[in-house]
Amino acid sequence: MDRLLTAVQVSKMLSVRVSEVLRWNKGGNGPVPIVIPGIGLRWSQSEIELWIH
Incomplete structure (x- = not known):
């Protein structure tokens, strides 16, 4: 799981x-x-790593 x-x-x-x-x-x-109701914004670690490279 990411x-x-x-x-x-x-x-x-x-x-x-x-x-x-x-x-x-x-x-x-x-x-x-990703918008998580009641929690807020979260970013996928794998998406961040792909975006960096």
Whole structure:
């Protein structure tokens, strides 16, 4: 099973600020997050790794 990451975890993985990760999401850039009702946005670790490479 793929690990789901928070915006904080994604920002650390990519060495950017959390606000940048959220801006990418709002602008339709970067990896597409999964919306989990009652929890919030999560990003697939494998999708982040693919996006990096």
